[in-house]
Amino acid sequence: MARIVKKAVSKKTPAKKAAKKTAPKTKNVEPKKEAEPIMLQPPRGMKDILPDEQGYWDQVRRVTERLSRDYGFSRIDTPLVEFSNLFNRAVGEGTDIVDKEMYAFATKGGDKVALRPEMTAGIARAYIQHGMSILSKPIKLFSTGPVYRYDRPQEGRYREFYQVNYDAFGEQDPILDAQMIQVAARVVQNLGIKAVQIQVNSIGCPICRKEYKDLLVNYLESKSNKLCQDCKRRLDTNPLRVLDCKEDKCLQVAAAAPQSVDHLCDECRLHFKNLLEYLDELDLPYTINPRLVRGLDYYTKTVFEIWSGSEEGRKNALGGGGRYDGLVKMLGGEPTSAIGFGLGVERLIIEMKRVQAKPYRAPKPKVFLAQLGDLAKKKSLKLFSELEKNGILVAESFGRGSLKSQLRVANKLGVEMTLILGQKEALDKTVIIKNMASGEQETVSVDKLVDLVKKKLKTDNVVTYHDNNHNNG
Ligand code: AMP
Secondary structure (H helix, E strand, O other): OOOOOOOOOOOOOHHHHHHHHHOOOOOOOOOOOOOOOOOOOOOOOOOOOOHHHHHHHHHHHHHHHHHHHHOOOEEOOOOOEEEHHHHHHHHHOOOHHHHOOOOEEEOOOOOEEEEOOOOHHHHHHHHHHOOHHHOOOOEEEEEEEEEEOOOOOEOOEOOEEEEEEEEEEOOOOHHHHHHHHHHHHHHHHHOOOOOEEEEEEEOOOHHHHHHHHHHHHHHHHHOHHHOOHHHHHHHHHOHHHHHHOOOHHHHHHHHOOOOHHHHOOHHHHHHHHHHHHHHHHOOOOEEEOOOOOOOOOOOEEEEEEEEEOOHHHHOOOOEEEEEOOOHHHHOOOOOOOEEEEEEEHHHHHHHHHHOOOOOOOOOOOOEEEEEOOHHHHHHHHHHHHHHHHOOEOEEEOOOOOOHHHHHHHHHHHOOOEEEEEOHHHHHHOEEEEEEOOOOOEEEEEHHHHHHHHHHHOOHHHEOOOOOOOHHHO
16 A cells, blocks of 8 residues: 655745755655555574573584594585585585575676585585695585575575584595594484484495496386476486485385495495494494485495484484585695594484483572662672673672662572672672572672672583683673
8 A cells, every 4th residue: 555645734844945955856755655564574494592591502503512632633614605606516506405495696797506405515625725635634624504495495494504524634535434434423412313224335435336337227217207296307307316215115115126225336335335334333323224315316335314213213313414525625625535424413402302302401500699879889780790701600680779679670580699799899899699599698898799609600601612811802
């Protein structure tokens, strides 16, 4: 509906008159458009991660970062946006990710870019660009952040989701493949998800895969009338992907299809055999899954997925990855062996909740700082930061004036002690420490407060990440 704008009756204020004098005269001014209503929700398939949920996210961050350090990974962060052709080339045209699911667009400057649909391509690009090949090998990189796929949203499948990604460059020995699978399993288990299934397969190198692909296409063409529409298309674009289609009729065709492990060249067969021996040595139970192909162009030899132990495990893999020995060269770098995997954070959290694994609980303050009167209020702001700089977690409610209501908050929070700063204390440079359990109070000098509070608190409430330069902060 067009907005009716009343013509202003000349009631000009001096300011309006001045504005009229200086305003440039514009002809053909477009009529004001009705403002579109703001949608109070993010786009479909994306969601907020609210404070209540963050305990699970913190736990994932802590476990994944800790394991990345323990296993010698260095953190890398690459842009969310890359040139589209990086993904077209690395992930591969003909894959669902590139053909259907990529958020690709042209910038105002005309660059063709895309939101990353996975992390490895950007990391391999950075590896080449920054000449990391001169570093001592393997070069292990850890990354985490959002990725974007324009998929049909459902439980465990979003358009914006988070991954943790571990990649290692410069080592072709299958011992590294085994170690990467071990890291993936450790992450999941350290999050409290004890029952996991490790699925492995080898899809060979470009040489043996070509022979296998021809064989597979021959077989699939003979059964094409039994395939779903998508798989009929995949027969031309990405025949291996037919093997992991979840449609019942395609599953039946896939069950009798030739298997890549039966058609590996000598080198790939030995690589796979050694990998399985290492996994045995690690006591990591695995299943050889001939239908696991992972569908991205860059994979070679080892591919693997981590499924939850539940019935539904297969439908929503917790993570997966594999070797991509050809990727760095394909993108213009030196031939470089590499392997990596990604875990989906939302899926990990869904599974953590299902098995009732514990989220991380940040320590709660055991000290409350109460103030009474103008001077005390002013001083309390600084006192709070003094305590914080010394690693003491403190709660406050500076906006409240009455001591009674502040003590009510302190009680609600269940703190061990409340520090009370009134007008007298502010002048005397003292603070009252009130023991909330016994009600006992003592007055101490501000200079001695930090040490005294620390002594009274159990050490787990003193955060030790502060460095010694806290006076500079
Ligand atoms: P992929 O490389 O496609 O196998 O992705 C690696 C992991 O990311 C998967 O195992 C999932 O845990 C997660 N993931 C992939 N796609 C989605 C999605 N659309 N929504 C949520 N998580 C996803």
